Amino acid sequence: MSTSRPDLSRFAINQITTRDWTLAQAVDGYARAGVRGIGAWVQYVDDAGTAAAARLIREAGLFVPCLCTTAWVNLADSTAYRAALAENRRRLDMAAEIGAKTLVVVPGGLATGERDLAAARRRVAEALAELLPYARSVGVALGLEPLHPMYAADRSCLSTFAHCLDLCELLGTGAGIVADVYHCWWDPNFIAGLEKAGPDRILTFHLCDWLVPTRDVYQDRGMVGDGVIDIAGYRAVLDRIGYDGPFEIEIFSKLDWWLRDGAETTRIAVERCAPFVSPRPQAKAA
C-alpha cells in the first residue's frame, strides 16, 4: 500500500451525509471515491425499491454496515404501537435484503404529552424484546445507538452508552451497539463503555465532529476535523480493544455540507477520515 492511497476497506459513508443524492447516486459517488461501504437509509431504499437497491449496492461491491433506522415506537396508542412494530419487521426484512448487518435503533423519545422518561425507556425495551426474535430470524442485528441527550425528548430516549449496553445485556444475542462519537464524546463513561462492550458488540462506529458553536440542535454536525472531538483518541481505544468493524461517517448538516455537491462532500469525507479508518495494525500484521 502506498502512502498516497489510503486503505478504505473498513470505511463507509452514511448516505444521509449526502442528503440530496438518491441511493443510485450515492452508490456511484462513493464507489468512484474508493469508499467501500454505504450506510443506507430506509427512505432512499424505498425510493429505489428494495430489490433494485440491493442490486445496485451488490453490483458496486459496497458493504452495508447498517440501515437507518427503526420506526419510532414512542406511541401510547396500542394500535399505532403495533403498526410501528410491524413497520420495524418490514425494515428488518429490508436490511436483510440489501445486505445490511444492522438495523439502527432510534426509537423516538417521549410520546405526545408524556413526561415519564423511565416509562418511555421501558416501552423501548419491550419493543426491542419483541422484535429481537424476528431480527435473529432474518440475520440482522438490532443496533442500539446511544443518541445525544439533547435528543432524549424527541428522537431517542436511549441517551447513554451505559444504558444501551445494559439493555443489550438484557436482550442477549442479536443486539449490539452503534457508537457515534457525536453522541457520546462528552460522556465521562464512553471509553469505559467501549471497553466493556468489547469488539463484538460494537456493530459499527460512526464518525462526525462537534462544532463550536453548534448552531442547530439537530442538523449542525461537523465534518471530521472541523470540531473538538478527539477522534484519534477513540480510534486508539478501539484498536486496543480489538475492534475490526466498520467506520462510517455520518453528518447532518443543513447549514453546510448538505448545501454542497455530494461529490465534494464525499471527496472531503474521504480525505478527513482516511487517517482514522485504516485496518488495525495488529489485524494487518496477522
Next chain:
Amino acid sequence: MSTSRPDLSRFAINQITTRDWTLAQAVDGYARAGVRGIGAWVQYVDDAGTAAAARLIREAGLFVPCLCTTAWVNLADSTAYRAALAENRRRLDMAAEIGAKTLVVVPGGLATGERDLAAARRRVAEALAELLPYARSVGVALGLEPLHPMYAADRSCLSTFAHCLDLCELLGTGAGIVADVYHCWWDPNFIAGLEKAGPDRILTFHLCDWLVPTRDVYQDRGMVGDGVIDIAGYRAVLDRIGYDGPFEIEIFSKLDWWLRDGAETTRIAVERCAPFVSPRPQAKAA
C-alpha cells in the same frame, strides 16, 4: 395558609431569568411578587457595586441561594489560569458579602485547540481543590452544577450528576451540587444521583423546562410547564430524600422570556412554580 396564597418561602428567581433587569429592579420586582429569594449573577452585582448589592438584597429580606458563576478555568496558559483562580477568590468574597451560600461552578469546557476532555476535567478538579480552602474560609460552598452535555465543549465539562458527585466526594466538605432539571432530566442516573447525594449535598435546585423543539442550543430554555420535564416527579424524589433547600427558577430564553417585561416573566414564573416549591410536607408537620 389559604390555598390562594402559595408559600414561597423556599422559592427564588435566578436573575438571569429577567435578563434586562438590573439587580435593583430584580430585587424590587421579585419582592413585590412575593418571591423570597434571588439567585444572583456576578455581572449584575458588579454593576450595582457589591456593598450596595448586599444592602439592597438584605433590606428586601431576600435569601440568596447562589451566586452565578465561577470564572472559567479552561485555560492552558498558566498566567491566565492563575488569574482565573484569583478572579474566583474575588467571586467567593462577593458571594460571602451578598449572603450567597453557594458559588455556582461553571468552569468552562475545552481550552482553545484542546480535544482532551479528560484533561479538561482533571484541570477543573485541580482548580476546585485549590479554591476550596478559600471557599471554606469565607463560608461559601462550591456548587458543582452538572451542565447539559451539549455544553461540554464550550461552557462546562462537568456533564453528569454522577461525575459531579464523585468530584464532591474527592473534594470533601465545602463542595456540593447545584442540580438543574434542564441539565439532568435526560440522565438515566439522575434520580439515583439525587438519592446518593442526599439532602445536604444538594445546595440549590433549579427549575426550568425542556422545549420541544429546542430552537437554540444555549438560550431557548422553557418556562416551567411549557416543556416535557416531569418536575412533579423530581419534586417527589426530593421530598422523599428530605431535601428542604431552595427551589430556583432559571431560564435562558432569548427567543421568548427575555423579550418580555421582567414583571410579566416574574408573575408567570411564580404562577408556574408555586405547585412545586412549597415546604416539604413532613417538614411542615415537624
